[in-house]
Amino acid sequence: MADTYAPGELDAARAEAQRLTSRILELREAYYENDAAIASDQEYDGLMHRLEEIEHLFPELQGQDSPTQTVGGRAQTLFDPVVHAERMLSLDNVFSIPEFLAWAARVERDSARSVHYLCELKIDGLAINLRFENGVLVTAATRGDGVVGEDVTENIAYVPGIPKRLAGTGHPPLVEVRGEVFFPVEAFRELNAGQAASGERIFANPRNAASGSLRQKAEGKNQAQLALMHARLSRLRMLVHGLGAWQNPPVASQSEMYELLAGWGLPTSTHYRVVHEATDAAGFIDHYGEHRASVEHEIDGIVVKVDELALHQELGATSRAPRWAIAYKYPPEEVNTKLLDIVVSVGRTGRATPFAVMEKVRVSGSEVRQATLHNQDVVKAKGVLIGDTVVLRKAGDVIPEVLGPVVELRDGTEREFVMPTNCPECGTPLAPAKEGDVDLRCPNARSCPAQVRGRVEHIGSRGALDIEALGEVSAAALTQPTVPAEPPLPTEAGLFGLTIDDLLPIGVVVRDAETGLPKEDEDGSLRMRTPFRRNPSAAEKKQGLTGPQPSSSALTLLAEIERAKSSPLWRLLVALSIRHVGPVAARALGNYFGSLDAIRSASREQLAEVEGVGGVIADALIDWFDVDWHRDIVDQWERDGVQFSTPGHPGPGAAAAAGGVLAGLTVVATGSLEGFTREEAQEAILAAGGKSASSVSKKTDFVAAGPGAGSKLAKAEALGLRIIDAEGFRKLLAEGPAAFEDAPAPEPEESPAE
Structure with missing residues (x-):
């Protein structure tokens, strides 16, 4: 399209695309990192649709970091990472029967043969991936960003109905089974009733409850807390709804696969139906639209899939969703x-x-x-x-x-x-x-109590420094106490210099949970809480202690703050609340530059060329460091002992300059490489002086591929690129390309896929 637009039109399109990208990234950050929805689904979908239109008209504006090319979710950091053998994609949505029938018409046109549709309920739960090796459950992981999820294997063991070993015979060496973990409606009601009775937080919906329950850590809990945790997990259920990795499954359709998995003892839904016409699938949608309340679990729509597995391969997928499946979302x-x-x-x-x-x-x-x-x-x-x-x-x-x-x-x-x-x-x-x-x-922004409170709470969140005891209540106490008049943290700059003497005097006003209004004591004075101090116990009084003593929360907070001073660089970057810099971009920046000083001194072009960063985030970084009080935060944190560098990191370009064995080479690591997580593989490439890329192209020098490499492996084969396994990857890191000079490179196919 480069020759079909008027002078100046491309500049206008670029400016609009940047505005849309900025807003979409802001909405994703709020939803995935802060559990906050600051816009409706309709607004988000509209922004994405408009960005897709612009990128279709002007392909040169579509970068690899565009929201249209990435899945919105991301792996969090509470649990160990697990690399899925096959990507876990999202589903595209339709909201009306005409939209659904239009999707089905495209499927039938592209299939060029008869199509059967499998219709099933879209469960309002948490997506999960079960990996079985030779019939034994090895890992259970959340979806995360579609490539890397969180290891919840320990907790999944308490969910009834999920076998540790498959029944029957004929199990493949590796199979990934995808499903949804959820609370049945009655179990969710019982859970919230128990939460209310014990004064705990009420869950807003079953999905939040399922996610919160499955993503609990046993560490640090006493026996009573562990018992409650396990009791909550035992109320969860799971239903299988698809496949991940499975080389050459012995069935021809999704419905046959369900029967096989059920024979292996896996929980499969009984609420699915295979139909021969799209109009019959529309009838299934209409039926459950009228009978949603009759189902034992919450549903938010219907998923319709092409039943024939061979057509899954032929129809393929976009970067975010398969073309052979669609989610019909009911009106709320x-x-x-x-x-x-x-x-x-x-x-x-x-x-x-x-x-x-x-x-x-x-x-x-x-x-x-x-x-x-x-x-x-x-x-x-x-x-x-x-x-x-x-x-x-x-x-x-x-x-x-x-x-x-x-x-x-x-x-x-x-x-x-x-x-x-x-x-x-x-x-x-x-x-x-x-x-x-x-x-x-x-x-x-510098000293508004609401903004400071939000940033301090963000610093303590799981996605940032994961500081126990620094949550909503503590953040409010530190930034907006009634006593003393001046809060300990007018800004977040002083967080790492807090002492017990700063915490003990803090008092906060008790507010009504329903109205948010301050509560009063019988004498008309405001009711106060002192979250960081307690009265001495009888034993302590006998020892001569009479004044206020630090609470366990105060001691935990200070210990956790001390620990956080040596957090990885990427976590510290997230903690600074730089616009658009979430865990994914922060990891990329930390891995590439190795220190905050190197990031601050980098040009816009150097920042933007980092894999997973791009121009919008580069601009946000530069703008943030242009503000004097932002720099004051970094300076104060450093004076208080925060380490803004990765020990042993050679710095940007240093490995290549020093003769790193991969200097000047681009390497793609894909699939499950034995001995490496995705991040470890990327870091190893960078440490050896190479460039770690996420997509395969003619410029790629090596592709390290393990099980689940999928489309990247296929493209590498088509382009005739050098493909190595995990053992070869280790040899490449140690010896460089010279280790493969004697081996002939594969010939590319006649029509390489671009």
Whole structure:
């Protein structure tokens, strides 16, 4: 298309693509790293659709780091990483029967022969991958980013119905079985009832509960806590819904595969049906749309797959989803409730977001009393007044969304919402970040208590430094205490210099869980909590201790902060709250540069060329370090002992300059390489002076391929590239390309796949 657009059109398209990419990355960061949905599924899907349109018109704008080329999820860091032998992809969605029939028509056109469809329920749970070797369960892993997941094998052992050894015979050397872990509806209700009775957090929906239950760590728990953890895991169930790695399965269809897996003792659903026409699949969709409540688990749609396995290979997949399957998403449930108030909350990035506070109501399986209204223009567009009866639904059956008012029920007492002109937390005038922005932000990023609180909480999160005892409550206590008047952390710069003397005096106001309003004691004074101190025990008093003593939370927090000073560089990068720099980009930057100083001194071009970074993230890094108080944070952390470098890392380009054995070579590591995780393989390539690439091209020098290499291996074979196994990879790292000079390179196929 390069010769079909008018002068200046490409520049406009590039600018729009950058804006879309920035927003999509922001939404992904909020959803996958912070468990926060700051936009509806419809807004996200619309942004992705528009970016795909632009990249179709201007292919030169589509980089390998584009959101259209990557899966939105990512592996977290609480558990050990597991590399899937085959990628775990997402599913494309349709939202109407005409859209579904259009998808089926494309499938039938591309298949050029009769197609059967397998229809099954889309379970609202957590995707899981079971790896069996010679019939024995070796690992159970979450999906993660589709390539690397989290090892939850220890916990999966407590989920009933999952065999440790397959029944029957004929088990392959390696097979990956994919499924969904979930809470049955009744078990979820019992779980939340127990949570409420013990004063614990109520889970918003079964999927969150399943994820939270399966991703618990046994370490540090006492016997009673372990018993509760195992009891919760025992309420979970799993159903198999697909295959990962399985070379030459002895069946021709997905439905036959289900029968075989059931014979091996794996739990398979009984709610599936194979049909011969797309219209019959539409009938299956309509039936369960009307009978969702009859199923023993929550569903958020129907998955329709091509039943013939041979067609799976022929139809292939995009970078994110298979072309032989589609998810039909049902319209979410809708209920009416009272809009009690609209309050404005300021988040970690300074965005001022109006929230609807409603009378508690149950919708799509969980109780809801708050929903984001995004910004003042959305409030106006929805036409809601405080005091209205409003229609509430869960967008995608997950995110609470106010649709609009029931105007007929107004009685004249309703009032309009007025967006505040000043930050409700620090009083700074709100303003758009740049001209044309709809969202208002508090520009006092340095010292706005809400933003500092959010950043401190983020530092302690699993995706950043994983500091135990630094969660929501501790972050609030450290940044917004009532006593003393000046909080210990006016910014996050002082976090690593905290002492026990800083913690002991802290007092925080107790607030009502429902209203958020401060509670008062009988004398009218504000009720206070002192989270970091306790009164001495009787034994301590006998020893002469009379004053306040550090609580276990205080001691744990300080010990964890000390440990975090030597965290890996990528975790420290995530902890700095640099826009768009999440764990994936941070790992890439840390592996390549080896130190924060090297990152700070790199040019935009040097940053952008790092695999997995790109121009948007490069700009964000440069912008962040241009701010003086950002640099003050880094300087203070370093003075307090934080190590912003990787011991032994040769630095960017240093390995090549020093004669690294892979200097000037590009290597792709794919599949499961024995002795290496994906990150370890990448780091080994970099340490030897080479470039670690994620995609195969004519410029690739070596492809290290293990089981599950998939399409990358096929492309390498087509291009005639040098392909090596795990043993060869170790030889390459030790001896360089000279170790393979005597072996002839494979000949490329006549029509290499590009």
